Amino acid sequence: xDIVIRAAxxxxxxxxxxRVSGKRQVTQLSAFxxxxxxxxxxxxxxxxxxEDLSLTGGTLAVAxxxxxxxxxxxxxxRFRRSRRLLEGEPTILVKDGHVDxxxxxxxxxxVDDVLAAAREHGVRDLAAVDxxxxxxxxxxxxxxxxxxxxxDDPPRRGSDxx
Numbered sequence: 001x002d003i004v005i006r007a008a009x010x011x012x013x014x015x016x017x018x019r020v021s022g023k024r025q026v027t028q029l030s031a032f033x034x035x036x037x038x039x040x041x042x043x044x045x046x047x048x049x050x051e052d053l054s055l056t057g058g059t060l061a062v063a064x065x066x067x068x069x070x071x072x073x074x075x076x077x078r079f080r081r082s083r084r085l086l087e088g089e090p091t092i093l094v095k096d097g098h099v100d101x102x103x104x105x106x107x108x109x110x111v112d113d114v115l116a117a118a119r120e121h122g123v124r125d126l127a128a129v130d131x132x133x134x135x136x137x138x139x140x141x142x143x144x145x146x147x148x149x150x151x152d153d154p155p156r157r158g159s160d161x162x
Contacts, residue, residue: 010044017066087136094132
């Protein structure tokens with residue numbers, strides 16, 4: 001019964017932490033956030049299974065990681081120069097249809113992954129790519145030569161007024 005109570009307390013704590021930290025898809029997690037989630041999983045298992053023998057210790061560990069995560073997020077938002085260090089920066093992989101092999105080596109990214117990303121964006125041949133960017137969050141942005149103009153429907157801010 002003790003494990004059930006501990007698990008319930010940790011569940012509520014994690015639910016609160018996830019609600020406070022905001023929504024994010026797994027594919028958009030930074031390396032730090034992925035490490036945070038893995039570490040939190042380990043801390044939670046220790047707390048729930050009593051390897052730590054202290055619910056307070058587990059709660060403090062989770063709260064510390066959460067506060068540090070929120071602090072880094074705030075620093076990134078507040079101080080623009082810190083974003084490059086904390087979040088990384090986008091990298092150009094393909095420009096004018098030519099793959100930058102040096103960048104692929106630096107990013108340890110196989111050309112097959114670049115080709116797969118192009119196909120996911122509806123591009124069959126890299127020669128049609130004007131620019132392909134590996135974003136800081138690990139996603140790919142692909143711009144083809146036909147994308148030269150402005151988008152048909154620019155994004156709106158606020159409420160949708162018809």
